[in-house]
Amino acid sequence: MNSPSRTPLPRLQQYALIALLTLTALPHVLNIDFRISAFFLVLVGYRTLAVEKTALLPNRLLLFLITLGALGMVMMRYPILFGRDAGVALLIAMLALKLIEMRVRRDVHILVFIGYFMLATQFLYRDQIWLVGYAMVLVAALTAMLVESSRNAPSVSLFRSMGVSLLLLSQALPVMILLFIFFPRFSSPLWHLAADTDHAVIGVSGNISPGSISHLSRSSAVAFRVDFEGEIPPPEQRYWRGPVFWFTDGVNWRVDKDDDLAAAELISLGPTIAYNVTLEPTPGSWLYALELAVDIPGDSQLRSDYQLIRNTPIKQRIRYRVGSVIDYRSGALGMAERQKGLQLPPGITPRMLDLVTRWQQQSDSDAELVLKALDYFRQQEFYYTLYPPPLGENPPDQFLFDTRRGFCEHYATSFTLLMRIAGIPSRVVGGYQGGQINPLGKYLIVRQSDAHAWAEVWLRGKGWQRIDPTIAVAPERIEQSIDPTLISDVIGAPIRFIEVKGGVLGSALRQLRWGADAINASWHRWVLGYSKERQLYLMQLLGIGFMHGPKLAYGMVAITGLCVILLSLILLYRVRVKRDPVYAVYLSFCRRLQRRGIVRMAHEGPRDFASRVIAAHPELRNRVARITGLYIGIRYGQLDNKPNRRQFKRLVRRFNP
Amino acid sequence: MTFRTMNPLRRLARSDSAGKAAVTPRRIYILPTGFGVLFALLLMLMLLGSINYANNLGFMLTFLLAGLGLVAMLHTWRNLVGLELGSGRAAPVFAGEDARFEIELSNRRRWSRPGIQLQIRGRAPVTTDLNPVATEVLTLTVGSTRRGRLPLPRFTLSTRYPLGLFNAWVYVELDAICLVFPKPGKRMPESPAPEYGQSQMGDRGVGADDFAGLRHYRPGDSPRHINWKALAREQGLQTKLFGGDRAEKCWLDWYNLAGDSEQRLSRLCRGVLDASAQDIQFGLKLPECELKPARGQRHRLECLTALALFGESG
Numbered sequence: 001m002n003s004p005s006r007t008p009l010p011r012l013q014q015y016a017l018i019a020l021l022t023l024t025a026l027p028h029v030l031n032i033d034f035r036i037s038a039f040f041l042v043l044v045g046y047r048t049l050a051v052e053k054t055a056l057l058p059n060r061l062l063l064f065l066i067t068l069g070a071l072g073m074v075m076m077r078y079p080i081l082f083g084r085d086a087g088v089a090l091l092i093a094m095l096a097l098k099l100i101e102m103r104v105r106r107d108v109h110i111l112v113f114i115g116y117f118m119l120a121t122q123f124l125y126r127d128q129i130w131l132v133g134y135a136m137v138l139v140a141a142l143t144a145m146l147v148e149s150s151r152n153a154p155s156v157s158l159f160r161s162m163g164v165s166l167l168l169l170s171q172a173l174p175v176m177i178l179l180f181i182f183f184p185r186f187s188s189p190l191w192h193l194a195a196d197t198d199h200a201v202i203g204v205s206g207n208i209s210p211g212s213i214s215h216l217s218r219s220s221a222v223a224f225r226v227d228f229e230g231e232i233p234p235p236e237q238r239y240w241r242g243p244v245f246w247f248t249d250g251v252n253w254r255v256d257k258d259d260d261l262a263a264a265e266l267i268s269l270g271p272t273i274a275y276n277v278t279l280e281p282t283p284g285s286w287l288y289a290l291e292l293a294v295d296i297p298g299d300s301q302l303r304s305d306y307q308l309i310r311n312t313p314i315k316q317r318i319r320y321r322v323g324s325v326i327d328y329r330s331g332a333l334g335m336a337e338r339q340k341g342l343q344l345p346p347g348i349t350p351r352m353l354d355l356v357t358r359w360q361q362q363s364d365s366d367a368e369l370v371l372k373a374l375d376y377f378r379q380q381e382f383y384y385t386l387y388p389p390p391l392g393e394n395p396p397d398q399f400l401f402d403t404r405r406g407f408c409e410h411y412a413t414s415f416t417l418l419m420r421i422a423g424i425p426s427r428v429v430g431g432y433q434g435g436q437i438n439p440l441g442k443y444l445i446v447r448q449s450d451a452h453a454w455a456e457v458w459l460r461g462k463g464w465q466r467i468d469p470t471i472a473v474a475p476e477r478i479e480q481s482i483d484p485t486l487i488s489d490v491i492g493a494p495i496r497f498i499e500v501k502g503g504v505l506g507s508a509l510r511q512l513r514w515g516a517d518a519i520n521a522s523w524h525r526w527v528l529g530y531s532k533e534r535q536l537y538l539m540q541l542l543g544i545g546f547m548h549g550p551k552l553a554y555g556m557v558a559i560t561g562l563c564v565i566l567l568s569l570i571l572l573y574r575v576r577v578k579r580d581p582v583y584a585v586y587l588s589f590c591r592r593l594q595r596r597g598i599v600r601m602a603h604e605g606p607r608d609f610a611s612r613v614i615a616a617h618p619e620l621r622n623r624v625a626r627i628t629g630l631y632i633g634i635r636y637g638q639l640d641n642k643p644n645r646r647q648f649k650r651l652v653r654r655f656n657p
Numbered sequence: 658m659t660f661r662t663m664n665p666l667r668r669l670a671r672s673d674s675a676g677k678a679a680v681t682p683r684r685i686y687i688l689p690t691g692f693g694v695l696f697a698l699l700l701m702l703m704l705l706g707s708i709n710y711a712n713n714l715g716f717m718l719t720f721l722l723a724g725l726g727l728v729a730m731l732h733t734w735r736n737l738v739g740l741e742l743g744s745g746r747a748a749p750v751f752a753g754e755d756a757r758f759e760i761e762l763s764n765r766r767r768w769s770r771p772g773i774q775l776q777i778r779g780r781a782p783v784t785t786d787l788n789p790v791a792t793e794v795l796t797l798t799v800g801s802t803r804r805g806r807l808p809l810p811r812f813t814l815s816t817r818y819p820l821g822l823f824n825a826w827v828y829v830e831l832d833a834i835c836l837v838f839p840k841p842g843k844r845m846p847e848s849p850a851p852e853y854g855q856s857q858m859g860d861r862g863v864g865a866d867d868f869a870g871l872r873h874y875r876p877g878d879s880p881r882h883i884n885w886k887a888l889a890r891e892q893g894l895q896t897k898l899f900g901g902d903r904a905e906k907c908w909l910d911w912y913n914l915a916g917d918s919e920q921r922l923s924r925l926c927r928g929v930l931d932a933s934a935q936d937i938q939f940g941l942k943l944p945e946c947e948l949k950p951a952r953g954q955r956h957r958l959e960c961l962t963a964l965a966l967f968g969e970s971g
Contacts, residue, residue, distance in 0.1 A: 109692040109821060113699050116722060120703050123714035132714060139718070143725065143820070150821040151771040152784040164819055168728050175724030180717055186708055316711050528713050560727075568731050572682060572738070587673070601676065 006104050010154050013145065014051045017111055018044060018099060020141050024118040025092050027134075031125045033077045036089050039070065043096040058100060067097055088121050108149040112142045127528050129520070140165050174563055182556035184549065185532040203282035204242045204430045204451055209252045210388070210395050213430070214407035219448040223432055224279040224288055225524070226444040233273065233290070235434050237326050239454070239466065240288040240446060242431035244305040250345035251395055253413055253428050259303055265331035268294065272323040278529055279318050285310040287320060288431060288446075295323030304337070305427065317529050330463030333425060341425025341458060348421060349397045356421045366424050366459050370467060373418055377411065377472040380404065384411075384474035411469040412453040425458040429466070438518055582645060586631050589652045596657050606632055620657055627651050669811070670742065670829045680740045680814065680827050687734055693822035696726060729820040736770050736816045737825050740787075744809060744833030745794055749961070751926075755798040756835040758809045763792040772818030777810055801837040804922065804965050809833040838961045841930055842923030845909060871895045906950050907932065909960075910942040922964050929964070933957040943967060 009017075022044050029037040043066070050056035058066065070093040078086035095114050102111060119135045144165035148155060155161055203223060204216065224240075245253035272294055279288065287293075287300055287308040296302055297320040300310045308322070333341070359372040383405045391398045396414045399406055406414075412428050419426035433452035435444040454468040526534075539545050539552070547555050590600045593613060600609045610628040614621045630648045633639030668686075670678040689697070700723055707715030745759030764770050764787040771786035775795055783795045801807050815826035871884060874894035884895040909928040914921040925941065932939040933952075940950035941960045945967070948960055 109695070113696065116718070117699060117703065120706065120715050120718050123712050123718065124706075124710055127712075127714055132717070135718065139721065146820045146822075147818075150818045152773070152786050155771070155786075168725055168732065168819060169721070171728045172721055172724030175727055176717065176720040179720035179723060180713075183716065183720070186711070527717070530713050531711070564727050564731070567728065568734075571731055571735050 006106065008104055009102065009108065009149075011051055012158065013108070013148060013154070014102065015048070016141075016158060017102065017108065017145060018048055018051070020138060020145065021095055021099060021111060021115050021118075024115045024122075024138050024142075025095060027122050027126065027131065028088055028092060028118075032085055032089050032092070036073055036077060036092060039073055040092050040096045043100055047099050047102070057103070063097075063101065066100060070097060084121075084124055088124075091118060091121060105149050108145055112146055115142045129523055136169075140169055143168065171567060174567075175560055178560050178563055179556060180530070181535075181538065182547075182552060182559060184552045184556070185530070185535050203280075203284075203448065204286070204432070205283040206243055206255045206257075207252055208243075208245055208254075208409055208413070208428060208430055208453060210391060210399070210406065210410055210413070213409040213451045213453055214388070216448045216451040217407070221448045222280055222520075223282070223446045223448050223450065224277050226278075226435070226446065227276045227442075228444070229274040229276075232437055232444060233326065237291070238434050238444075239291055239452075239468075240432040240435075240450075241291060241293075241306065241308070241429060242286045242288055243284065243429075244303075244307050244456075245428040245430065246305075246340045247343060248345050248413070248417070250347045255307070256305070256340060259305065266292065266294070266325075267329045267331075268325040268327065269329060270325055270327035272325055274321065274323045276319060276321050278524060279314060279320070281316055282314050285313050287314075287322070289322045290324040291326050292328050293322050293324050295321075297321060317524065319529055319531065319533065333458050333463075338425050338458075341427055342420050342423065344417075344420055347394050347397070348417075349394065351401055352397060352418065352421060355400075356418055360422060366422075366457070367462075369422055369424065370419070370457060370459075370465075373415060374467070374469060374472045377415070377469050382406075382411075382473045384408075384470065408470045409453040411473060412455045415467065415469040416455045416457075419455070419457050427456050429454055429456055433468075580635075582631065582634050582648065585649050585652050586635075589627055589631075589655060592652070592655055592657060617657070623651070623655055623657075627655060668828070670814075670827050672742075672744070672831045676743055676832060678742045678829055678831055680737050680742070682734075682738050684827050685734055685737050685825050686827070687730065687823055687825040689822060690817060690824045693726075693824075696722075696822050700726070725820070726822055730823050732819050733816060733823040733825045736772065736818050737814065737827055739766055740764060740770065740773075740814065742814065742829055742831060744831040747809070747833055747835035749836035749838060749958075749965070750801055751838045752801050752804045752840040754801060756801045756807050756837065758797045758799065758833050758835060760795045760797055760831070761792060762787060762795060764788070765790060770816070770818070772816045774815050775812055776815065777812045799835070801835070804837050804839040804919075804967075805969055806966070807835045807837050809835070836962060836965050838965045839919070839922040839926040841927040842920060843927065844931065845924055845928035846913065870898045872898060906938045906940075908940045908942055908950070911944055912942070918968070922967055926961065926964050929957060929960045 022041075025040065046056070074086070074089045074093050078089055080086065091114070095111075095118065098107070098111055098114060101107065116139065119138060122131060122135060140162065144158065144161040147161040147164045147168075148158060151161075204213070243255045246256045247254050273290060274295070275290070277288060287297065287310050289296075289308050292306050293302060293308045296308055297310075299312070300308055300320075302308055310318075355376070359369050359376075363369040363372055381404055385405050385407065388399075388405045388407060388410065389403050391403065396417050399410050400414050400418075409428075416426045416428050430451075430453050432446045432450045433454075434450050435446035437444055452470070454466060454470065456464045456466055458464050535552075536545070536548060539547050544555075586606070590609075593600070596617070598613055598616060604612070606628050610624050613624050627648070630639065630644065630651065634644055634648060668684045670680050670684050672678045700719055703715060703719040703722070706712070707719055741763045743761040743763070745761050747756060747758045750756050760775060762773065762775075762785065767789050769787060769789050772784075773787055774782045774784045775797055776782040777797055777799060780798065783797060785793050785795055787793060797809070797812060799807065799810060809831055811828055811830045813826045814829050815824060817824050871887070872895065874883065874896050878896045882897045884897050887893070887895045909925050909932065911921055911925065914924055916924075925943075929939070929941065933954075933956075936952060938950045938952050939960075941948040941963060943963060946963060948956070948963060
């Protein structure tokens, strides 16, 4: 049997499929090993040539060898074949092989399905709006290929099929939205894929060293967004606390991982500020909170050094609510904490000791000594720069006395070191400082370029106090954000801060940027960040808060079913077979004759039928001739008017042979 | 027909008194194809992946494709709803030949209906893409095995359009009949008692009895009729003509033949064909009826029909 699915694929469709499928895989070039991408592109090129020269199409042996080669390449790069990257590499190899093998119409479906799946895997790497648009265009085009292949003959133009595909997708859209809203979300993954590394994630981590924060500052990626329930606090109060670094070897500072003490006593001196943070994936599991968190999210804990740590790593965007206090006083210092706060690395040089001894002689109290140290940074030739000159074997010493050019982490770490030499317990705190307010969205955006480090010292009677030595050097850093696009690459060049510039163009540009970010923020809040919590919140807003868990699943099925029924009714309404009423009456006339045993043949026109009836039953002559004449006149002639139709109906109704 | 009552649950599109069968919504069956099942598996996989990575964009794509599948199901169904089928001509055939039934497919809607397929079980499908408000005639072939009336068997009208994920079909029964003549058998024996009558045609050119004259050789003339003597006299190739067969009115008689009735019908059929090819006036004698000698296509058809329907009532 010559099945239509076995007919060879027209050349135009072959080209279209090759191009579309290459596009579905294209963004992965950045994500996986370049050798696999190169292999893929070579095979695609080869297949493109083979469209015209079919002799180039591989035979079974060659195909087998190519398959082995592809598998070998993937295995070489991803030996355990597990996890996201390995899966994508395998999928790409599969796509290349299937493209090579493509010959007949039934191959279209498999190829298009691989294309759909490939697009889904793109979202594991990126989640920008443009990628969604890109994927939607490709979904429409791939669907058009399915439409084209389910026809019997190729259509006049592939764009016709594209039109059908767009129509289908537009009707599928409501189903998608309903399913998206009502499909029950889970708070934890079904299984953990251990092989997945979070190499793409940037942010403040559990280690800090000279250059680690300035590296972050070059990125304008969003770290988190904050919706305040009340007023947004002024810039100088926007310190977003992250990891607290205790231990140092002179170069690196790291957090105390073994700390299992509960939060120390705290006397709050001001009101609690409540806000919601939408945090992008970050390394580690620190939840960033303003100053000191007091109301903390459920799945997190507050450590004794006021680090807010989530119980599970932050691999996806999360949203949480925190309450913070700005004015507070911490309690007494424990023995263990004092020891940690005074730990010194090797490599303390005599000139560092000299400097501290001089301050100690000049001041009566620890507080005064702190001010002396800040004065030192302010009065000496220190510069605030993203590109400090390289430091040698003893970075703190060289920075303090020789280069004197550094970023916040240089100032925070060296300041803390000097405090410890002076016997004042101190530590380095990492996090973010500042953030921009989006006037369109009324929320705060904190970017990676706002990453910051500062110091905390313990003073008798006051407890832990935040000291930001960077202010001494570059006070404008605290008032304004760094504009990563304006950072110059010259080593040691001072940083330019974002200023409000005049001019219509400048302000229009700024409006545009704010608008784009507002769209981005709603995108993040409502699409990317749509979680179990937000779903619950939305259900409550809709007044169906009782729908959760299994009930939500039933609800989803019901409401989607309703949507499909509605759509089918619309479609049915548009296709309902409308019979011409005149023809219906004529059919009834034929039925009446059938009772007498005269059956109208399918091929018989009304005139032929009438003459046959009259020949067989001359006594019906008058009535049959009249009815038939009227029917022909109404349907095909110029007798179509209301009285005639009525009369035709009446005649047939009275016709009972 | 008997099988109509055999399966009362099966829904059929049957022709009405006008010979048309309309595809109404409730007569359509629909099931996913193999690719449809594969598509569902793909969606399950994508859903699991999206849940695991809590990837909302993955959810979005999965749900869009799920919606696409549902919509495709409705559209596959709609691709058949409202179609009208009518039976056209079916030219008579001889037993053993393929009967060709013309099926008239009419689309009265303003949208096209691509990917339409007609198929009789066990035969190759016939396909078309119907344009908006258009009628197309497709031909279904059925092998004929025995003489008589061959009804168009039940066939399916199906489509997989638009995505090939679902197959929608309707069982159709149309009142169409193809007349099957007996298979022509061996030549008839010479009639033992030929009837002689006056011929108005003269005695030229037909027959084998009496020499009637000469004419120039034409390709195809039997070599036995070539006037070899004239050729030897170098008068060129000439053909001898014979005429004078006066048995111009012959009877094809059932009772002259031996064998069972089907064999007799086959030989009579052959006789009808031969006689009408030679343009002889012939009559047909059957146990039930008798057709008076006549000539021409119409007479031939009447005779063949009588043979085809021999023994069948009506």
